[in-house]
Amino acid sequence: MNRKFNGFIAKFSGLAAVAALALCACNEQKTEKAAAEQPAEQAVAQPAEQTAPSKSLVVFYSQNGATKTVAEIFQKERNADVFEISLVQPYPSTYDSTIAAVRDQRESKQWPALVNAKADLAKYDTVFLGYPIMFGSFAPPIYSFLDSNDLSGKVVVPFCTYGSGGRKASASELKTLAPNANVTLAYGISNKRVTAEGADSVVSAEVETFFANLAEGKTEEMLMGGYSEQRPLTAEDSAVFAAATKDYAYLGLKPLSVSTQVVAGTNFLFTCEMKAFGGPATQTNVKIFRPLPGRGEPELIVVEK
Ligand SMILES: Cc1cc2nc3c(=O)[nH]c(=O)nc-3n(C[C@H](O)[C@H](O)[C@H](O)COP(=O)(O)O)c2cc1C
Structure with a gap:
């Protein structure tokens, strides 16, 4: 549902x-992984520490x-x-x-x-x-x-x-x-x-x-270590932001600057103006993760101060 x-x-x-x-x-509730995937002996032999x-x-x-x-x-x-x-x-x-x-x-x-x-x-x-x-x-x-x-x-x-x-x-x-x-x-x-x-x-x-x-x-x-200094947005940053926030229009987010952190992919920390539900403007941070090329689309991780 x-x-x-x-x-x-x-x-x-x-x-x-x-x-x-x-x-x-x-x-949606996730389907449990089939018990049958587990090797039979795992079901029988329990290491002592697991039964403690x-x-x-x-x-x-x-x-x-x-x-x-x-x-x-x-x-x-x-x-x-x-x-x-x-x-x-x-x-x-x-x-x-x-x-x-x-x-x-x-x-x-x-x-x-x-x-x-x-x-x-x-x-x-x-x-x-x-x-x-x-x-x-x-x-x-x-x-x-x-x-x-x-x-x-x-x-x-x-x-x-x-x-x-x-x-x-x-x-x-x-x-x-x-x-x-x-x-x-x-x-x-x-x-x-x-x-x-x-x-x-x-x-x-x-x-x-x-x-x-x-x-x-x-x-x-x-x-939060390893992030660059906040800097003005490039066209690439704007494209990442737009892709990750397309379902969040109601938050009225406007990116102002960004810093990045290289992990297995890239974390983007955007400083934004937010007008949630058309309310007054506040400043907030939006964290977005962009996977390595070919591993998926940028996704919004969190919006918070
Ligand atoms: C009454 C209500 C208030 C919520 N308030 C917030 C909120 O303030 N911020 C937020 O990010 N999500 C909010 N959510 C979304 C829930 O946190 C989110 O859907 C959560 O994953 C639901 O968990 P559950 O499936 O374990 O019930 C709200 C949801 C409901 C029903």
Whole structure:
């Protein structure tokens, strides 16, 4: 089932209306890789360490399945236990009514009741906490979870899926709400990329890199290393920008300057003026990845400050 998210205007805590950054969310559940692909002996012989009690827990909420796909990859990667947050009263099935319900919850701070409010966290050192971005930060069920569970002393690794962004903002809100937890670098990926055909291998590879960065203690600043200085756009930069943002017209993005980082392909960091949903102009950064020649089209990775 494909659902088109058309965008919305969000209000936060009585502040002026803020244009939020939802995008097309094509929430198709991925088909599990056939178990038959696994060699038979793998199913029988379990290495001792795989049967040892897990010290990590993946806690996640997912309305439409994108975050669940990433949660499953985290679970496999870390051999973690899983705790899926479920709502007593699930959100409505249409996008517009979900927007209305979430807006009400944010304005009233009446977070939704959970079927399973309390997780047994005592035996875990590390909690991977996954959520969709809604109105620029966590989906409301995460506030409910934080109200009922104490993450103090835990290593908390946030991960999220989004239309266009919200990874950094949500991770910094988590640090405020769980001040005694050790909140690490966060992982985030757009809905479009998680639900694309063949995404499983792309996401798995990205999650592995993310864990390598975590293990090396890399910070946001370190990940931004290796970018050139911002410079005026060339015709080639403009073409890359146009190709990667063609589905994001509602954000009203106008690139002003760019810097690049050579990886296996090229990362572009565009400084842009944004007029989301025709709202007031703000300045934002748009990260785009262009694969090596012949390996695919430029794609938008994230829009954020
Ligand atoms: C009510 C609502 C609000 C959203 N707000 C944002 C937002 O502020 N920024 C954003 O980038 N995406 C936003 N999105 C898009 C979701 O974050 C995205 O589709 C996500 O992948 C959904 O995850 P799920 O399939 O696990 O439910 C919003 C979606 C909904 C339904």
